[in-house]
Amino acid sequence: MGFWWRPFSVLASVLLVALILWAASGWIAALGFLAGIQAFVMLRRLWQEFRLARWLENPDEVDPPDATGTWGDIFYRLQKLQRRQRASRSELSTALEQFEHAAQAVPDGMVILNGNEQIEWCNPASRKYMGLDCERDRGQFIRYLMRQAHFLEFLDAADFSRRLVCKSPVNREVVLSVQLVPFGVGKKLLIARDITDLERVDAMRRDFIANVSHELRTPLTVVGGFVETLADAPDLPAAESRRYFDLMLDHTRRMQRLLDDLLTLSRLESADHGLQDESVNVPELAQALKAEGESLSRGRHRVHLQLASSAWLKGSLQEIRSALGNLVSNAVRYTPDGGEITLAWNERDGEGVFSVTDTGEGIAAEHIPRLTERFYRVDRSRSRETGGTGLGLAIVKHVLTRHGGRLDIQSTPGRGSTFSAIFPTQRVQRAPDEGTVIPFPERGQAAG
Structure with missing residues (x-):
């Protein structure tokens, strides 16, 4: 009714005026008045339609025209619709712009x-x-x-x-x-x-399972075969029995070392296992590692120690000893008889650097990025001969990562290699008063 009351009231007013004119001046005056009103309404309607058509040609740049009466209501509603459309278009444009920015990111x-x-x-x-x-x-x-x-x-x-x-x-x-x-x-x-990283991790998982199975299968087969031989031939000569028992013991120890290293890696990778900081006397530890290297070498190599710093480290003694001990044992295993192995402890740009240099066969550049992968070996047959588990450098990497450090490998085929455990500045400590003794765990404990 809000739309109809105005034209009906105007029509009623016009008819009332026409009746008054009819009564006062006759029907000709009334008819002329009505004809004039009709002409005015038609012309006004044409004018408003013209204004509306002109606005519809470019509604985005021109506002709807103003008017009174019924046309004013029409133009007002059109203006409200235009404002609503502009707001919706602005919101849609903003949403599209945000989507495009998000998609680009x-x-x-x-x-x-x-x-x-x-x-x-x-x-x-x-x-x-x-x-x-x-x-x-x-x-x-x-x-x-x-x-x-x-x-x-x-x-x-x-x-x-x-x-x-x-x-x-x-x-x-x-x-x-x-x-x-x-x-x-x-x-x-x-x-x-x-998904390159995911594929690489999945490949490492498959290789890990295959390598563990292979590493355990050989010693278990050897031990099982000897046990069957001893069971079927209880009257073997003592010397031959002794040789069988020695081989079984050797392979049993190999499996034990493998399982110990696997447990060490599992413990290092456990998120629930926090790092317990303590003061580590690196010069004294280096002396102990030199002695262990000489014991493992059994006189086949010349082992040297260079201490260019008296600094200590802040970290886990057991883990640091395990990592550095793996570097030393690897150097002994992969250096030919008569070669030299040099252990060095120094500071470089505020960082603590423990390096192990050997005169072994060296490593080709394409192998270096993968050396810290589990069971990755440059020469599998030589690894088995020397008794390595293929997990030593993986343990070194995890220990250094937990201490905020890194492993640097420099190697030249035919000339040897240098493995450097680099500890960050915040881990390096000045040596305390002389006479402080740091107790070292047994070798078996360090490996675990």
Whole structure:
């Protein structure tokens, strides 16, 4: 009724005036008055329609015209609708802008494809993983830009529950997990995620299980075979029995060392095992490690010690001794008879550096980044001959990481290697008063 009351009241007023004129001046005057009012209404309506049409030609830049009466109500409602649309458009624009910023910040490669598999939009990460450029490749068919057979089969399948694991066409060392997701009406969202680290960890897990199984199978087979031999031939000569028992003991100790190292790694990797700091007398520890190296060498090598610093370390004595002891034992195992092994303790740019240098065969550069992986060996046969478990450098890496340090490896094939355990400045301490004695655990305890 708010719309109808005004025109009805105006019509009633006009009719009342016409009746008054009819009564006062006759029907001709009344008819002329009505005709004039009708002409005015028609002209006013045409004018307002013209103004409305002109506004509709460019509604975003011009506000609706002003008027009174019924047209004023119409223009007011149009103006409210225009303001509401502008607010909605502004909110939508802000939301789209935020979505675009978020999509550009996402580390995964994202590509929007239309129904014809043409690229409508892609984020910067898609360049890194798939070599796509949003400006250059907009409107291009994704099949023309990524032509790997397995990727094309993946697109043809259009299975949204399936993931494709493949190499990046830009960097063959990067492994991608690619997935298609429905997006809007008739569109698809292509997502490429870098899973290189996950694949590497999974490969290490598989290698770990295979290596542990292999390392335990050989000594168990040897021990089991000797036990069966002894059981079937109880009258063996004492010398031969002694040799069998010595071999069984050797392989049993090998399995024990392997299990000890596995337990040490498990303990170091446990999040519940905190680091208990104590003062470690490194010069005295270095002297003890030199003696252990000489004992393990049994006179086959010349072992030297260079103490260029009297500084101590703050950390776990047991863990530090285990890590440095592994560096020394590795040098003894992999240095040919007659070679030299040098232990050194010094400070460099405020950091504590314990290095072990040998004159062994050296290590090729391609092997160095993987030396701290569990069971990774440059020469597997030589490792078994020397009795190594393949876990020593993994233990060294974990101990140094827990102490905020790092392991530096420098090696030249045919000339030898230098393994340096570098401790950060905050771990280095000045030597306390002379006479302070740091008790060292037994070798078996240090390894565990």
